[in-house]
Amino acid sequence: MGFFNLFLFIIIFHVFVTTPIFSHSNNNNERSSSSISNFLDLAKSPEEMVEWEHKSKVDEKMHACAHDAHTAMLLGAAKILKQHEHQIKGTVVLVFQPAEEGGAGAKKVLEAGVLDKVSAIFGLHLVPTLPLGHVASKPGPFMAGSGTFHATIHGRGGHAAMPHLSIDPVLAASSAVVNLQQLVSREADPLDPQVVTVANFHGDGAFNVIPDSVTIGGTFRAFSPESITRLKERIQQSPEVFDWMVGIRRKIHEYPELSYEEFKTSEVIRAELDKLGISYKHPVAETGVIGYIGTGEPPFVALRADIDGLPIQEMVEWEHKSKVPGKMHACGHDAHTAMVLGAAKILKQHEDQIKGTVVLVFQPAEEGGAGAKRVLESGVLDKVSAIFGLHVAPVRELPVGHVASKAGPLLAGTAMFDATIHGRGGHAAMPHFAIDPVLAASSAVVNLQQLVSREADPLDPQVLTVANFHADGAYNVIPDSVTFGGTIRALLPESIARLKERIHQVITGQAAVHRCTAEVDFHEDKKPLYPATINDDKLHEHFLEVAKKVVGNNNVHGMEPVTVSEDFSFYQEALPGYFFMLGMQSLTGEPLQSLHSPHFTVNEDALPYGAALHASLATTYLLNHDGANKVDFHEDKKPLYPATINDDKLHEHFLEVAKKVVGNNNVHGMEPVTVSEDFSFYQEALPGYFFMLGMQSLTGEPLQSLHSPHFTVNEDALPYGAALHASLATTYLLNHDGANKVGGKYHDEL
Known part of the structure; x- marks a missing residue:
């Protein structure tokens, strides 16, 4: 249902006196450009079905929303006001506005600048459900x-x-x-x-x-x-997009590939980008793909998906189980890829409305290969001003459609190490002839734990784990050497540096105590140290704003830092970045297995949420930055209508005037209604008030609803509308800057 397109405005000019509104004047000191007029639109409707003398003479067009009556009422108010024009010490502006019915004419009137000096606005709509001469409205949200x-x-x-x-x-x-x-x-x-x-x-x-x-x-x-x-x-999350994402995820899941070996995965990604008409660069960092949507001009914002699998034998029996022995997508990277492609599909559909560039980063080798570092080194992200990434989280506390993150340190930095302790082998029955590297290595493993328990600040989370230990002697043979290795994790760069230094000291020291020698290797050439994942504060505010709109306020959660690591952190060292967790736990199903488990599964119901969040984070970022004044996500012909929200002070003014014009008992409150009105555009720019005017006869037949081909207007309502318009305007002027210059007699006459 549309509402009327004729609105009454008041402009206060307290520095001058009588100004003709409609007539020209020969007095050069008088203002002459104080009236506004526009054509009126018809309410779109089927052929008028009411047989009467003044039935519409235009095929398949009729005034089925009372815009003709609204026009007559505003002209009636103009006639009353013109008769008393010499007593008006401000200016009443009459706006005959086109295109209320879906065309957002109010928005175009505002953009014309003709209302820049207006300080209040009033509008009404005839309704066939309220008795003749009655009015109804409310302060605050009124229409959807x-x-x-x-x-x-x-x-x-x-x-x-x-x-x-x-x-x-x-x-x-x-x-x-x-x-x-x-x-x-x-x-x-x-x-x-x-x-x-x-x-x-x-x-x-x-x-x-x-x-x-x-x-x-x-x-x-x-x-x-x-x-x-x-x-x-x-x-936007239609079954078409959902099924498409699921299909891609399953195809990638069946053929997992390890770091820097993602050749088939890259082919799948490029094939889908080709189908969508999205340009890309390949190869980047050996197997990576970088896609581009938008103008190709700044600002640039990036969305990242990791694409590699893990050396794990899948133990889940299902139709799309990994077909590659010993390899599996056990960390959700197949889902991450599908979600960024889903976002790409959404964004491509609206590419002409994007005034910047969204960069799609399909990155290889997250699992220990530091693929992010190599993507950065390739230079493809040099112009990017922000990057977003996510990870599926199979935890009970985070159901499908929920997200979690925090500002600042989120995930730990990590480094890997290997140590070799050399002794001298011998028979187990004669250890005094040997130098035992097993005992030396065991002492080192035990003492390494004290670097956390006795040397680290308890408020600075750190983890040191020895995960492999190899002493290849027979049962009765002491080996010549022992190798062991593991990882270190911390949230602060200086803590990582301290742990590295102390690990070297403890291992070489314990080796010396046991008459052995030792070598420690952190493999920074092959497996570089991963920095901590530290979320940008401003992007955190951006994430909260967007996520609450996409998944709802109650589904956005904070979280404590965790000591897993992510090579997304390399991006954050070079540019502002933000990483978050996406829930995928069903509230009714079995608990999901942890990441890197051979029993890990993905709840595919999470895919649309990830795609929508990616697309919204990118487009909203562009809106809020260099492209803000160039991007309009509303269609030119049918923009999104805001809610109609009545000004509280004008509500008090309306009650005072309406009770005098139609009587106390004929002024009613009402509940909000879910119809919409482009009057709301005016209310976004200045204080405004909208109300309903009844036209139902208590003795006649019930009137048909608005937009019905049988709709009719009870013309007995016209004088009430004209009088209310005139009274609201003049009384508003009385109560504002013109109050001391306007006599009360005029108001009494009205």
């Missing part, structure tokens, strides 16, 4: 904001008798229609009214032919901007 959407779901057509040879878009679209209702029934706060309506559905197959594609469309409505944004993001 709204947006429109149109979706096309592509399948593969075929004969209805052989559906197995087709991909049925009708079924997919029907599922989407049903699932869209869950955005309100299961995801929306019951105290935050929201509506999603699919109003058109077209699948043009014959009775026995499955079509190639189906289109659906409708509207979404809510009272808060956050809810409108959330609905918009969730609507």
Whole structure:
């Protein structure tokens, strides 16, 4: 339902006196540009079905939303005001606005600058449910904001008798229609009214032919901007995109590849980018792919996915189990890749609206190979001003659709080490003839733990783990040497440096105590030290703002730092970066296995959330930076309408005036309604007030609803609207800058 497109404005000019509003004047000292007029739009409707003398003479067009009556009422107010013009010490501006019905004419009027000096605005709408001469309104949120959407779901057509040879878009679209209702029934706060309506559905197959594609469309409505944004993001998560992401993830999962060997994985990524029409660079860091969406000009923002697998034999028996012996995607990198590709698909659909560039980073070798470091060294991210990444988290505390992160240190830095202790072998029965490297190495392992327990600040988390130990003697033979190795982890760079220094001292010292020699290698050439993952403070605020809109306030959580590590940290050393955890635990299913487990699985229901978050983080970042004044994510013809929110002070003014004009008993409060009105654009720029004017006769037939081909106007309501317009304007002037110059007699006459 649309609402009227004629609004009454008041401009206060306290520095001059009588100014003609509609007439020209020969007095050069008088102002002459104080009136505003515009054409009016018709409410779109079927053919008018009411047979009367003044029925619409234009085929398939009619005033089914009372804009004709609103025009007459404002002209009536103008006639009253003109008769008393010499008593007006300010200016009443009458705006006859076009295109309320979906065209956001109010927005264009504001952009014209003709209302820059206006200090208050009033508007009304006739309603067929309120008795004649009665009015109703409320302060605060009054009518919903709204947006429109149109979706096309592509399948593969075929004969209805052989559906197995087709991909049925009708079924997919029907599922989407049903699932869209869950955005309100299961995801929306019951105290935050929201509506999603699919109003058109077209699948043009014959009775026995499955079509190639189906289109659906409708509207979404809510009272808060956050809810409108959330609905918009969730609507985009269609079954088409979801199924596509799942298919990609499973294809990659079946053929895992280790660090710098991701050749087939890279082929899959490039094939999908080719299908989407997204340009890219390859190879980067041997097997990586860098995609580009947008203008190719600044600002640049990056989204990162790691693409490598692990040397683990998968133990999960399912249709898409790894087909490569001894290799598995046990850390969710297949899901990360699918989510960034999902974001790419969403972003590509809106590429013409992106005034910067989104860089897609499909990075090899996260698992110990420091692929991020090599991507940086290639120079492909030199112009990027921010980068975002995520990791799926199989923990009970983080269900599907929830996210967690924090500002500052999030994940530990880490380094690997190997040590070799040389002794002298001998028979186990004669240890005095040998120099025992096993005892020396064992002493070193025990003493290494004291670097954390006795030397580290308890408030500075650190971990030292020896994970392998090899002494290859027989049962009765002391070996010549022993090797052992492990990792160190800490949240501060200086703690990592201290641990490295002390590890070398302890191992060589314990070797010397036991008459052995030792070598310690941190393998920085092959497995460089991973810095701590430290989230940028400003990007943390950005993440919170976006995530709350996408997944809801209650689903965004803080978290404590953890001592796992991520080579995403290399990016953060070079540019602002932000990393977060994405939940995927089902509240009803079995607990998921931990990362790097041969029993690890991914809950694919998490994929749409990751894609939506990636896309939203990137586009909102561009909005808030250099491209902010160039990006408009609303369509030019049908922009998103904000909610209509009445000014509290103007509500008091309305009550005072309305009770005098129509009587105390005829002024009513009302609940918010989920219809929308482009009057809300004015309220974003200046104080505004909108109200309903009744026109239902207590003795006549019930009136038809707005936008009905049978809609009629009870013209007895016109004088009430004219009088309310005139009284609201003049009384507003009385109570503001012109109050001391305007006599009370005029108000009494009105």
